[in-house]
Amino acid sequence: MERGASAARIRFAEFAFGIYNGCRVSDLRGLRESYSERSNGGGDEGCARLKGAIRGFGWKRLRLPYWKGNARWSFSCLLVSSTAFSSWPNPLGAVSELRANSQMNLTDNFGRSIHDLRISITDRCNYKCVYCRTGTNGAAYAELPFAEYLRIARILVGLGITKIRLTGGEPLLRKGVVEFVRDLAKLRTSEGKKPEIALTTNGHLLAGIAQPLKDAGLDRVTVSMDAVDPERFARITRVPNGYESVLAGVRAARQAGLDPVKINCVLLRGFNEDQIIPFGMFAREERVVVRFIEFMPLEEDRVWTPEIVVTLEEIVSRMSEYLPLEEIAHERSETARRYRFSDGVGEIGIIAPVSHPFCGHCSRIRITSDGKLRTCLFSVWDHDLHELMRRGATDDRLVEFIVEVVERKEERHHIGEPGFVPASRTMVHIGG
Numbered sequence: 001m002e003r004g005a006s007a008a009r010i011r012f013a014e015f016a017f018g019i020y021n022g023c024r025v026s027d028l029r030g031l032r033e034s035y036s037e038r039s040n041g042g043g044d045e046g047c048a049r050l051k052g053a054i055r056g057f058g059w060k061r062l063r064l065p066y067w068k069g070n071a072r073w074s075f076s077c078l079l080v081s082s083t084a085f086s087s088w089p090n091p092l093g094a095v096s097e098l099r100a101n102s103q104m105n106l107t108d109n110f111g112r113s114i115h116d117l118r119i120s121i122t123d124r125c126n127y128k129c130v131y132c133r134t135g136t137n138g139a140a141y142a143e144l145p146f147a148e149y150l151r152i153a154r155i156l157v158g159l160g161i162t163k164i165r166l167t168g169g170e171p172l173l174r175k176g177v178v179e180f181v182r183d184l185a186k187l188r189t190s191e192g193k194k195p196e197i198a199l200t201t202n203g204h205l206l207a208g209i210a211q212p213l214k215d216a217g218l219d220r221v222t223v224s225m226d227a228v229d230p231e232r233f234a235r236i237t238r239v240p241n242g243y244e245s246v247l248a249g250v251r252a253a254r255q256a257g258l259d260p261v262k263i264n265c266v267l268l269r270g271f272n273e274d275q276i277i278p279f280g281m282f283a284r285e286e287r288v289v290v291r292f293i294e295f296m297p298l299e300e301d302r303v304w305t306p307e308i309v310v311t312l313e314e315i316v317s318r319m320s321e322y323l324p325l326e327e328i329a330h331e332r333s334e335t336a337r338r339y340r341f342s343d344g345v346g347e348i349g350i351i352a353p354v355s356h357p358f359c360g361h362c363s364r365i366r367i368t369s370d371g372k373l374r375t376c377l378f379s380v381w382d383h384d385l386h387e388l389m390r391r392g393a394t395d396d397r398l399v400e401f402i403v404e405v406v407e408r409k410e411e412r413h414h415i416g417e418p419g420f421v422p423a424s425r426t427m428v429h430i431g432g
Helices: 003-023 029-037 044-053 091-100 146-158 177-184 210-216 230-237 242-256 273-286 312-320 385-390 395-407
Strands: 116-120 163-167 196-201 220-224 262-267 289-294 325-328 336-341 347-351 364-367 372-374
Touching: 116 146, 146 177, 146 364, 146 385, 146 395, 163 177, 177 196, 177 210, 210 242, 220 242, 230 242, 242 273, 262 273, 273 289, 273 312, 273 347, 312 325, 312 336, 312 347, 372 385, 385 395
Parallel strands: 116 163, 116 364, 163 196, 196 220, 220 262, 262 289, 289 347
Antiparallel strands: 325 336, 336 347, 364 372
C-alpha cells in the first residue's frame, strides 16, 4: 500500500472518530462500508484502523442521536471518499467546525427524543404526606451547589433539552432558588430560545415568592395538593393549617401570571377518592387545571397494591356525575390526558401510568439532588454524573456519559407485573 494512501486512511479514521464523538453519527457500521466501497479495493488495512479507532464500533446500538447540518448524511451510512481527505492538512480541525454548526439531540435506543429535564434541587420537604413519607425518614441525599446543577442543565440544553422542571423534596426550601431560575433563563436552546422553566411545589411557601420567580424567568408552576377540604388536607400532609397557605400560593401564582397553574392530586382508594368532584369544582372556581394521578409504587412504606389505584376510567366516570367531560387533544409526550367540562369552563387532566402507560412516548430524564442521572422513575440504578464532575471531567466527557446512559433508557416500567422490582429510590428522593 502506498505511503500516501495509508496516511490518508489513517487521517480518515481519525476524522471518523472525531465526527462520531463530536457529532454523533447514527451508525458507525456505515462508515466502514462506505470506506471499503470507496477506497478502490485497498480498504482492508484502513478498515482495520477505522474499527480500532472508533469507540464502541462493534456493539454500539443503531439509534444514536445523529448530526444534521449542511452536509448530506444517510441514516446508516456516511458516504465519503477517503481520498477526499488526503489533501486536508487537519481533518480533526474540521470536526470543531462541524460540531459548531451541528445540533445534537438526545435520542434513546427506541427512537424517543429526550427533551424534558427534571432537576431535584433538594431532598428535604416540609410536608410528610402519608402516602409519600413514613414520617420518620427525612432527607437522605445531599444537595449540590446551584452552580453544578446549572452546569448540568447547560450541557443538557446543548443536547436538545427544551423544558426544565425544578422539583424536590420541596424546591422552595432552597435559598437562592430565584437566582437559580434567573441563571437557567439565560440558557439558550439550539434554536436560540429560552428553555421552558417550570417548578413543582407543595405550595406552602409559594405566596411570598411567586412574583419574584416569575420575574426571574419561571414560566409555569404545579402545586401538589391532595384534598380541597382543610381538615382532610391536614391529615394527609400532617401539617396543621397548611391548606390556607397553599390556597394563597395558588392564587399568588395565578396573579403573577404563572399560567396555567396546575394542581396535582394523587388519588388512593379509601383515602381521598371522594375528592374527585370537589376538585372539579375547585378547577372551575379557581381557574386552574387539576390533574389526577394514579397512585404508583414509589412510596417509602411500600404498601402499594393494584387495588389502591383509582383508574382513569373511574375518575372520568365519577367526574361525569358532576358535569360531562370532553377529551381534548394533547401532545404525544404529555403525561396527562386532558378533558374540559362540556360547558367550556374548567379543565382537568389524568395521569394514568398504571392503567394507561405512556412509556412509548416518554421524553424525560431526571437529575437527583445528589447529581445522579435517572432515565426512568422506576430505574433500579442511578448513573453518577456528579462523581465525574467531582473528578474534573470535561464537558465533552459529560456529554459522552449522558449520551451513553440515555441510549440505554428503559423501554417501559413493569408496574403490576410478576417479578416487578421497585425503583431504587422512592419518589421524594427522586424528584416528582
